[in-house]
Amino acid sequence: DAGVIQSPRHEVTEMGQEVTLRCKPISGHDYLFWYRQTMMRGLELLIYFNNNVPIDDSGMPEDRFSAKMPNASFSTLKIQPSEPRDSAVYFCASSLVVGFTRDTGELFFGEGSRLTVL
């Protein structure tokens, strides 16, 4: 099992450019989460999907951020236009829920995408 795969691992871009981060969840997982981590704000949940459908996007900071999950094996987080304050590590995570009594609630995280906006 390859785990959650994120790309790119590092991205350096200039303010105003479009940034696309990619995530491949663990096969068979029903839930996919996007988090952002900064020193100031820690780990923040941006959005999560269940069966490819966005369930809660209340953490998305503003309209410049958008996330899609066109199929069960792929998701993108797009920032357009990017700003220096978007510099952070973006994590994708996935989980499998099999029912109340057996739900371990374990989220499997990728290694993250470190974004630097100059």
Next chain:
Amino acid sequence: DAKTTQPPSMDCAEGRAANLPCNHSTISGNEYVYWYRQIHSQGPQYIIHGLKNNETNEMASLIITEDRKSSTLILPHATLRDTAVYYCIVRDSGGGADGLTFGKGTHLIIQP
């Protein structure tokens, strides 16, 4: 609003047991206690979780007080690789998944 309170940092000598406390005085009856850790530059990693009873796995033990208002994560023989930020999280596991809300955690430093 933070549901848990943890000390910002702790030290522990290598080979000794590391005991990480967590207060969750407002926990409700159907909320579980989860522990994750984040080693520098990596994604968070699940450690253990529990509802009422004490739990043990290959990584750690979780001791939950009888009133469930606090818990302790125990790493029985800490190694240098256990240096990380440890997050205590309470989460309702009522039939579905939702995103975990991470607080600031405890930065555990294992001293050689």
